Amino acid sequence: MDWISDEFLISLIVGFNYFVLFYFAFTNTVYLILLSVSAKVALNQLFRSRYAGYQEIASSPLTPPVSILVPANNEKLTIVDTVESLLDLDYPIHEVIVINDGSTDETLETLIQHFRLRKVDLIYRPITPTTPVKGFYTSPEFPNLMVIDKPKSGKPDSLNVGINACRSPYFCTVDADTVLEKDALLKLIKPILEYPEEVVSCGGIVRVMDGCTVEHGRVTKIELPKKSILMFQVVEYLRAFLFGRTGWSALNCLLILSGAFSLFKKKIVQEVGGYSLQTVTEDFELIVRLHRHMKEKKEKYKILFIPEPVSWTQVPNRYVMLARQRRRWQRGLATVLISNIRMFFNPKYGRIGLFAMPYTFFIELLGPVVELLGYVAIPLAYYFKILNVEMFWLFLLLALLYGIFLSIGAIFLEEITYRRYPRWTSVLRLMLYGIFENLGYRQLNAWWRLQALFQLVFRKDSWERATRRRFRVSSSTQKEDKN
Amino acid sequence: MDLESILKSAILASISILLLIVFGITIRRILRGIYFSRLDRERERLKKKINMFLEGKVPINSTELKFPEKSIQWQALEDLLLKARESASNQNKMRITKLLEKLGYPTFYQRMLKSGNRWQRSLAADKLGRIGSESSTRHLLEALRDPEIEVRSVALRSLGRIPDPKAFPLLMTWLPRITTEEEGVFASTLKNTLIKLGESVVPAILSKMDECDEEMQALLIECLGEIGTPKASQALIRKLTHPNPEIRAKAARALGKIGDPSAIPSLLESGSDPVWFVRLQVCRALGRMGNGKIIDFLCQRLTDENWQVRAAAAESLRQMGFPAFSALIKILMEGEDRYAREQIAEEMQRSGIVDELIDALEHPENEKAEMSKQFLSSLVKLKVTSLMRHASFFHPSEKVRAEIKKILNYLE
Numbered sequence: 001m002d003w004i005s006d007e008f009l010i011s012l013i014v015g016f017n018y019f020v021l022f023y024f025a026f027t028n029t030v031y032l033i034l035l036s037v038s039a040k041v042a043l044n045q046l047f048r049s050r051y052a053g054y055q056e057i058a059s060s061p062l063t064p065p066v067s068i069l070v071p072a073n074n075e076k077l078t079i080v081d082t083v084e085s086l087l088d089l090d091y092p093i094h095e096v097i098v099i100n101d102g103s104t105d106e107t108l109e110t111l112i113q114h115f116r117l118r119k120v121d122l123i124y125r126p127i128t129p130t131t132p133v134k135g136f137y138t139s140p141e142f143p144n145l146m147v148i149d150k151p152k153s154g155k156p157d158s159l160n161v162g163i164n165a166c167r168s169p170y171f172c173t174v175d176a177d178t179v180l181e182k183d184a185l186l187k188l189i190k191p192i193l194e195y196p197e198e199v200v201s202c203g204g205i206v207r208v209m210d211g212c213t214v215e216h217g218r219v220t221k222i223e224l225p226k227k228s229i230l231m232f233q234v235v236e237y238l239r240a241f242l243f244g245r246t247g248w249s250a251l252n253c254l255l256i257l258s259g260a261f262s263l264f265k266k267k268i269v270q271e272v273g274g275y276s277l278q279t280v281t282e283d284f285e286l287i288v289r290l291h292r293h294m295k296e297k298k299e300k301y302k303i304l305f306i307p308e309p310v311s312w313t314q315v316p317n318r319y320v321m322l323a324r325q326r327r328r329w330q331r332g333l334a335t336v337l338i339s340n341i342r343m344f345f346n347p348k349y350g351r352i353g354l355f356a357m358p359y360t361f362f363i364e365l366l367g368p369v370v371e372l373l374g375y376v377a378i379p380l381a382y383y384f385k386i387l388n389v390e391m392f393w394l395f396l397l398l399a400l401l402y403g404i405f406l407s408i409g410a411i412f413l414e415e416i417t418y419r420r421y422p423r424w425t426s427v428l429r430l431m432l433y434g435i436f437e438n439l440g441y442r443q444l445n446a447w448w449r450l451q452a453l454f455q456l457v458f459r460k461d462s463w464e465r466a467t468r469r470r471f472r473v474s475s476s477t478q479k480e481d482k483n
Numbered sequence: 484m485d486l487e488s489i490l491k492s493a494i495l496a497s498i499s500i501l502l503l504i505v506f507g508i509t510i511r512r513i514l515r516g517i518y519f520s521r522l523d524r525e526r527e528r529l530k531k532k533i534n535m536f537l538e539g540k541v542p543i544n545s546t547e548l549k550f551p552e553k554s555i556q557w558q559a560l561e562d563l564l565l566k567a568r569e570s571a572s573n574q575n576k577m578r579i580t581k582l583l584e585k586l587g588y589p590t591f592y593q594r595m596l597k598s599g600n601r602w603q604r605s606l607a608a609d610k611l612g613r614i615g616s617e618s619s620t621r622h623l624l625e626a627l628r629d630p631e632i633e634v635r636s637v638a639l640r641s642l643g644r645i646p647d648p649k650a651f652p653l654l655m656t657w658l659p660r661i662t663t664e665e666e667g668v669f670a671s672t673l674k675n676t677l678i679k680l681g682e683s684v685v686p687a688i689l690s691k692m693d694e695c696d697e698e699m700q701a702l703l704i705e706c707l708g709e710i711g712t713p714k715a716s717q718a719l720i721r722k723l724t725h726p727n728p729e730i731r732a733k734a735a736r737a738l739g740k741i742g743d744p745s746a747i748p749s750l751l752e753s754g755s756d757p758v759w760f761v762r763l764q765v766c767r768a769l770g771r772m773g774n775g776k777i778i779d780f781l782c783q784r785l786t787d788e789n790w791q792v793r794a795a796a797a798e799s800l801r802q803m804g805f806p807a808f809s810a811l812i813k814i815l816m817e818g819e820d821r822y823a824r825e826q827i828a829e830e831m832q833r834s835g836i837v838d839e840l841i842d843a844l845e846h847p848e849n850e851k852a853e854m855s856k857q858f859l860s861s862l863v864k865l866k867v868t869s870l871m872r873h874a875s876f877f878h879p880s881e882k883v884r885a886e887i888k889k890i891l892n893y894l895e
Contacts, residue, residue, distance in 0.1 A: 047602040051609030119869040120832040140835030193671045394490040401497035412504045
């Protein structure tokens with residue numbers, strides 16, 4: 001082992017340090033660009049919202065019908081609220097299709113009882129192949145609601161069942177623990193009305209519902225949650241959506257739209273074969289496949305994120321659950337990127353192939369690995385007395401400050417645009433958590449992501465499921481329910 | 484400059500920016516708080532006066548409501564008047580518009596249409612539409628030449644809100660060249676605007692339609708269908724033989740929406756169009772017209788080679804109600820195409836007609852009760868029994884429950 005000399009190790013560490021410096025500079029430059037682009041887009045949106053003409057869309061006979069697909073597996077506690085909020089949306093023609101994915105907690109029975117549904121014998125055309133359907137339930141009282149019962153086969157398969165069964169040219173996916181604001185769909189359809197040929201998909205913002213009050217499937221009072229794990233996620237969601245996705249969308253490089261609230265052109269999704277059953281992040285996989293398909297067809301298209309339409313969702317409230325969710329996301333990210341590796345640096349796929357995919361691979365996927373190597377390199381550098389301690393502390397401080405700047409920047413964007421948290425205490429708490437999330441929470445996230453990569457390498461990729469909680473309802477609603 | 488000083492500068496810059504953001508948020512919150520509380524107070528104060536005005540208690544030339552431009556009172560008054568106008572009766576809408584004219588709002592926004600800022604111009608165009616003053620038509624038409632598509636689009640939408648007959652001929656001169664716009668934004672706004680303008684714009688559309696390119700023709704045909712006037716029928720019937728199938732399909736759809744019976748013979752001829760989506764639109768159109776003569780045609784289409792055409796025909800027959808039921812029963816009982824039969828069964832269940840037929844089992848008119856029995860029996864043959872099984876247990880009428888049990892037992 002003579003070749004592993006001290007000199008070799010030292011040059012390796014020094015080389016790695018330069019690499020980290022470059023990596024840090026590159027990542028943060030991209031973030032800065034994204035933040036600037038997002039700020040511009042958000043402000044444009046804000047100005048536009050003053051004359052958006054949503055009433056025209058609501059009353060126009062030309063607004064296309066939309067089918068809302070809600071896959072549900074053991075969602076008894078939240079499903080009625082979700083469906084009520086969807087049925088009551090401010091949108092001219094829409095149908096709600098709940099796909100019961102083999103629930104064992106009486107989700108189906110709850111729906112049947114609440115909406116007085118009856119089994120009907122409908123024809124099922126599996127244009128995208130799926131597992132067989134057990135039954136269809138409708139009610140003349142709620143003509144735009146249909147529940148499909150099927151054996152458990154996972155969310156992507158359930159969504160494919162919904163796509164096969166829906167009758168509208170566009171479908172919108174909504175998670176069963178998510179409620180939409182009344183005008184959310186109206187706002188989400190706007191880009192499709194403006195560019196009907198080009199827009200193949202668009203998504204709205206997903207905000208954290210925990211802490212808010214929900215009445216009859218509608219968020220009526222917006223407040224921040226009390227638990228720190230939830231607060232961290234509020235800040236994280238604001239950052240991910242308000243400057244991450246807004247920025248990528250403006251650059252036409254958006255690789256992910258949240259399955260919790262996205263709208264798709266049905267024809268194109270059917271052309272690509274629907275949702276893939278081979279991944280745990282089916283929403284991300286579908287968007288990448290749509291990009292690939294459209295680029296290969298050489299057709300002009302848009303996949304957009306717009307921050308105005310709002311959906312509210314529950315997030316994990318225990319670290320064990322959060323860790324599972326993050327590991328699942330990271331494994332999904334890895335499998336999708338690896339299965340589309342031929343798109344990397346391939347000019348045929350334009351900005352997606354040349355920039356977005358490699359960026360996601362090297363920064364989002366391998367970020368935790370670089371971080372881990374950093375934790376190894378620093379003690380080694382110290383051991384070999386090549387660590388400039390002052391420089392190290394300066395660098396660490398800058399990294400922390402930059403992380404805080406990005407979080408606070410997202411809160412600032414929220415504050416100057418949508419301002420959903422009107423209380424002074426809320427904005428103060430958001431800023432505090434914007435600072436604190438960089439001191440432990442972010443590192444914890446990196447650790448979970450790293451674990452996911454290990455799981456992937458060692459094939460321990462079992463599904464890790466979240467548990468549902470009842471929405472927080474106001475006391476008046478609770479009284480009504482009891483009566 | 485060495486790395487250390489770069490890092491130090493970057494740290495200082497980060498801290499400064501962070502402090503600036505925090506300071507910015509605080510100042511903005513304070514200023515907005517002050518502004519909105521004042522605005523709310525003014526709105527509250529003016530609300531009573533507006534209500535009095537709407538009830539006719541304050542004369543229209545009242546100087547009490549005259550405030551300096553851009554002042555907080557001016558803003559509050561505008562908010563209240565525009566909001567009241569949205570839900571007001573036509574008479575009050577006109578009164579509010581006149582009041583806004585007297586108070587100088589349209590003139591202010593007409594001036595703003597010439598601003599250098601595109602957001603301001605778009606906002607002005609929107610406000611002019613919401614104010615609804617005919618004096619703004621000329622300005623909005625001029626705004627259609629704005630270099631920004633955003634401004635043009637909002638101006639066009641606002642023209643639809645002001646149904647000013649003077650605007651139509653000028654608007655129509657724009658039609659042939661609107662298609663050259665790259666963005667679809669304008670086209671979709673144009674459609675909505677023309678539909679809002681309604682019947683009065685139809686002669687102008689008809690005179691210009693043939694001069695437009697095919698894309699614009701398709702758009703105008705759609706508008707004619709949504710406006711729904713029989714004045715357009717003849718022009719649309721001619722389009723049923725257009726070489727472009729897209730236009731033929733749109734014309735069939737529009738004719739269905741208009742519902743003019745004089746179009747039925749031409750639509751029946753188009754029922755054998757070589758292109759499937761033209762046939763599909765013909766089926767839907769004939770279904771909407773609800774004429775007894777077309778039942779046979781729709782029944783034939785139930786065996787069309789394309790499933791979407793078959794589905795459209797079944798849906799059309801369902802919409803026609805009882806007159807079509809006997810034909811449907813015949814198909815359900817004797818039809819060879821299982822798919823068509825299933826299609827009818829599906830539509831009947833989803834629409835609640837099966838429930839109606841179940842209830843009709845105890846109909847005082849024997850003929851209808853018998854028809855229901857036949858229909859339900861044919862559904863059992865297709866194994867479409869879920870709703871009947873449910874009713875056999877839960878229907879409130881004992882007689883109906885017994886009848887259904889008989890149908891189920893007898894045929895199974």
